[in-house]
Amino acid sequence: MKFFIDTANLEQIKEAAELGVLDGVTTNPSLMAKEGIKGEENVLKHYITICNLVDGPVSAEVISTDFAGMVKEGEKLAALHKNIVVKVPMIKEGIKAIKYFSDKGIKTNCTLVFSAAQALLAAKAGATMVSPFIGRIDDTNWDGMELIAQIVHIYRVHGYKTEVLAASIRSSLHILKCAEAGADIATCPLKSITDLFNHPLTKSGLEQFLADHAKVNG
Ligand code: E4P
Numbered sequence: 001m002k003f004f005i006d007t008a009n010l011e012q013i014k015e016a017a018e019l020g021v022l023d024g025v026t027t028n029p030s031l032m033a034k035e036g037i038k039g040e041e042n043v044l045k046h047y048i049t050i051c052n053l054v055d056g057p058v059s060a061e062v063i064s065t066d067f068a069g070m071v072k073e074g075e076k077l078a079a080l081h082k083n084i085v086v087k088v089p090m091i092k093e094g095i096k097a098i099k100y101f102s103d104k105g106i107k108t109n110c111t112l113v114f115s116a117a118q119a120l121l122a123a124k125a126g127a128t129m130v131s132p133f134i135g136r137i138d139d140t141n142w143d144g145m146e147l148i149a150q151i152v153h154i155y156r157v158h159g160y161k162t163e164v165l166a167a168s169i170r171s172s173l174h175i176l177k178c179a180e181a182g183a184d185i186a187t188c189p190l191k192s193i194t195d196l197f198n199h200p201l202t203k204s205g206l207e208q209f210l211a212d213h214a215k216v217n218g
Pocket of ligand 1: 006026027028111131133135136167168169187
């Protein structure tokens with residue numbers, strides 16, 4: 001399973017990249033706004049900066065909601081860097097845009113997916129990746145992980161090439177469960193990735209090893 005980081009924060013992207021386990025980045029308009037990135041020129045520059053930090057797919061989301069607007073924006077984004085993946089919302093116009101981009105060889109990430117029906121449609125349209133938002137589903141007292149497993153099953157049975165990119169991850173357990181369910185990618189906050197290191201027995205075991213070593217070596 002590939003690990004993406006879900007942020008527009010450059011320091012966090014650098015930190016995750018330095019771990020050597022980072023395969024890509026996802027952003028969205030809320031994450032860009034959180035970093036105070038505003039104005040088209042700055043937004044585009046920020047995407048290029050991210051692309052120069054990580055050698056892997058970088059999702060950049062369109063903000064238009066009509067076909068013509070999405071196409072115009074998406075083509076501009078895709079021209080920024082070879083690693084840009086145009087992130088398109090799961091709406092009727094978005095599906096048309098995904099099909100258009102797919103025919104042109106432009107990579108897409110279909111975002112805001114909350115059902116297997118939506119994921120099926122995104123794959124039919126030729127989306128490169130599909131983003132089911134598991135944390136937000138959990139918030140509605142439904143199990144987001146069931147959706148990941150359902151989409152993985154449908155894509156495997158029918159041979160769709162669309163990658164399942166588990167999004168809206170809230171914990172290291174989510175990452176683990178996504179791996180079990182067969183997700184191709186998990187896009188995660190930095191903390192969920194670094195929490196994967198943690199185990200109390202690793203901590204106490206290492207302390208003991210170092211203490212024993214110090215006893216005889218001084
Ligand atoms: C996906 O690409 C989205 O950016 C993201 O995972 C949404 O997560 P949230 O529910 O924590 O906002």
